[in-house]
Amino acid sequence: MEHTPVDVVVIGAGQAGLSAAYHLRRRGFVPVDRPEHGAETFVVLDANAAPGGAWQHRWASLKMATVNGIHELPGYAVPSADPRSASRDVLPPYFRAYEDEFDLAVRRPVRVGAVRRADDVPGGRLLVDSDAGGWAARYVINATGTWTRPFWPHYPGQTRFRGRQLHVADYVSADEFAGRRVVIVGAGISAVQLLDEISHVADTFWVTRREPEWSDEAFDIPARVAAIAGVEDRVRRGLPPGSVISVTGMHWTPWARAAQERGVLVRHPMFASIEEDGVRMPDGAFVEADVILWATGFRPAIDHLAPLRLRTPEGGIRVADGRAIDEPRLFLIGYGPSQSTVGANRAGRAAVRAIVAERAEVAA
Numbered sequence: 001m002e003h004t005p006v007d008v009v010v011i012g013a014g015q016a017g018l019s020a021a022y023h024l025r026r027r028g029f030v031p032v033d034r035p036e037h038g039a040e041t042f043v044v045l046d047a048n049a050a051p052g053g054a055w056q057h058r059w060a061s062l063k064m065a066t067v068n069g070i071h072e073l074p075g076y077a078v079p080s081a082d083p084r085s086a087s088r089d090v091l092p093p094y095f096r097a098y099e100d101e102f103d104l105a106v107r108r109p110v111r112v113g114a115v116r117r118a119d120d121v122p123g124g125r126l127l128v129d130s131d132a133g134g135w136a137a138r139y140v141i142n143a144t145g146t147w148t149r150p151f152w153p154h155y156p157g158q159t160r161f162r163g164r165q166l167h168v169a170d171y172v173s174a175d176e177f178a179g180r181r182v183v184i185v186g187a188g189i190s191a192v193q194l195l196d197e198i199s200h201v202a203d204t205f206w207v208t209r210r211e212p213e214w215s216d217e218a219f220d221i222p223a224r225v226a227a228i229a230g231v232e233d234r235v236r237r238g239l240p241p242g243s244v245i246s247v248t249g250m251h252w253t254p255w256a257r258a259a260q261e262r263g264v265l266v267r268h269p270m271f272a273s274i275e276e277d278g279v280r281m282p283d284g285a286f287v288e289a290d291v292i293l294w295a296t297g298f299r300p301a302i303d304h305l306a307p308l309r310l311r312t313p314e315g316g317i318r319v320a321d322g323r324a325i326d327e328p329r330l331f332l333i334g335y336g337p338s339q340s341t342v343g344a345n346r347a348g349r350a351a352v353r354a355i356v357a358e359r360a361e362v363a364a
């Protein structure tokens, strides 16, 4: 495969990748297919066929009113939308308009299969191999999110189950479970939101590994800062980033309160095994089920970085300030502490600042 020289490759055009692309553009970088004398170049590669990052795939009932709060992309307000409209209807057109407005020249659908070193020279190029050609980059900004890596834990008997098993990544709407018995697995926001929703039309049974720690305190700015610092510390040490919930506990929301008042927010311990027609509880009791919904989260989509051999024995990559400690030509944004719309914005800006500062040093 031939590798086209480029200064920066951005992988992924969700919130994080578009933030990086915006800041590259602002700092004078130009799309690689439109070189200008003296200007450095970039290219944005995205595996999706259309703009919107993961938002285009989220379930229909994730409304603008029920998302956690969407921070606008840098320099461009989110259009006002009916809070009852689905985030997947509102946000992808917004992303499309953003790409057009700032001329970010995203290439899609382009899936990156591998990022590797061209040679052993520390200041050498990183090679980015995709299904639409290769690039030889000075820097790679990885912004591939988590949506394509739904996490399914393994439990004995899982393949024997005769009902339907699905992950929240494949969830469409509660209607398809009307009148069924649904076991919901997981202690995060998605689990509670879908438990509330599905319990209106089906019998639900909620299981979690640990007792959820509900917090009465508002998830205010100090709480957020503390949560982010916890995740930041994990990734600096090369631990898997984990979720923000694992650091903060669950904070009450109006829909969680409503579910509690209706008596559906009843948590049971995790089942011990799965059988043909239901789940076996640790005390031996059997719970019949037609559906098992795994609301068990996502993992970073970073398999394509494997050739760089950055994984620690604990399963993470050592990252500080959005940059791989063991491969400074690589930035990971929307990863760990920057896994939110506001965090993604900031991480995109910080990555570009670091690159610009370093290029200025080289030129001096």
Ligand SMILES: Cc1cc2nc3c(=O)[nH]c(=O)nc-3n(C[C@H](O)[C@H](O)[C@H](O)COP(=O)(O)OP(=O)(O)OC[C@H]3O[C@@H](n4cnc5c(N)ncnc54)[C@H](O)[C@@H]3O)c2cc1C
Pocket (backbone or CB within 6 Å): 011, 012, 013, 014, 015, 016, 017, 045, 046, 047, 048, 052, 053, 054, 055, 058, 067, 068, 069, 070, 071, 110, 111, 112, 113, 143, 144, 145, 146, 147, 148, 190, 298, 301, 304, 333, 334, 335, 339, 340, 341, 342, 344
């Ligand atoms: C259900 C759910 C609800 C959430 N709600 C909120 C919320 O309300 N507020 C908030 O701040 N955060 C929320 N988050 C966190 C959210 O994921 C981030 O805020 C943000 O949208 C993620 O942006 P991103 O750019 O990191 O990833 P994504 O939006 O996932 O974009 C990643 C892009 O990379 C592309 N890609 C992946 N692999 C490759 C590859 N190998 N080659 C090329 N392209 C690739 C994908 O196609 C995708 O377009 C939510 C997360 C989930 C799962």
